Amino acid sequence: MAGSLLGSEMCIRDSKVYSPTPFAYTQGQKAKVFIEQVVRDTGITLYGFQSQDDKGLFLKLLSVSGIGPKSAMAIMAAEDSNSLAEAIEQGEVKYLTRFPGVGKKTASQIVLDLKGKLGDYVARLDRPxxxxxxxxxxxxxxxxxxxxxxxxxxxxxxxxxxxxxxxxxxxxxxxxxxxxxxxx
The missing domain is CATH 1.10.8 (Helicase, Ruva Protein; domain 3)
Structure with missing residues (x-):
């Protein structure tokens, strides 16, 4: 991975950044991407998000037992973040089981761990x-x-x-x- 520091932005070449919303970016167009680096025994992976709030939701999903980065990305890609956060806040276990790799037990764990912790997030997402x-x-x-x-x-x-x-x-x-x- 070759990179150079230009002011406060980092240019990274030959690296992949995984995003739950890759359609939001156009090749050659400048974009602000909020990066989270996840280090595992198998390697270092970069995940990119359109907003700091989306990155925060990703990190909250990672804090749930049984949810890894790939599962969190699949959940975030399958639905808009606002609906996801509202479903968690309202304890909608059935709604959460629609996501790939999320069964009733995992959905219940997500609600148990995150319900009541996303209120500010939902309020901020009410603004487009x-x-x-x-x-x-x-x-x-x-x-x-x-x-x-x-x-x-x-x-x-x-x-x-x-x-x-x-x-x-x-x-x-x-x-x-x-x-x-x-x-x-």
Missing amino acids: DNGENVPPALNDALLALIALGYTQKEVDRITPKLEKVAANTADQYIKKGLALLLKK
Whole structure:
């Protein structure tokens, strides 16, 4: 692994970074990725997340007995983080068994270990921008798209493109957002 330090960012070549949402990134496009390094007897693995909150949820899942990095990534990839956190907070064991490799016993353990510890996380995720600075009109448009029935994951996928749009009103952002969502 070759790397060079440029200011406060690290450029890493010839390394893989595993992400639960790889579709959110475009090759050649600059992206902010929050990295967690996991060291095991078998090697060092890097996991990347779109937000500090997602990285925090990953770490909380790792703290559950029976959940390793691969299982945590599979759980996070199968559902948007907000729905996952809400299901844990509400103790929905049946909901959690939908995830790959999660049986009733593991789902119960997740609820037992994490219920009541994700309240702040759920509150922060209620904002589509996850606390990042976005124009108020864009924030309103993201909320509107979610209210129209699109999932948080779908909205997160188009948010970087919407941030580059020259729009002044929520209506303009919504129109462009719908075009991007319908494009798939």
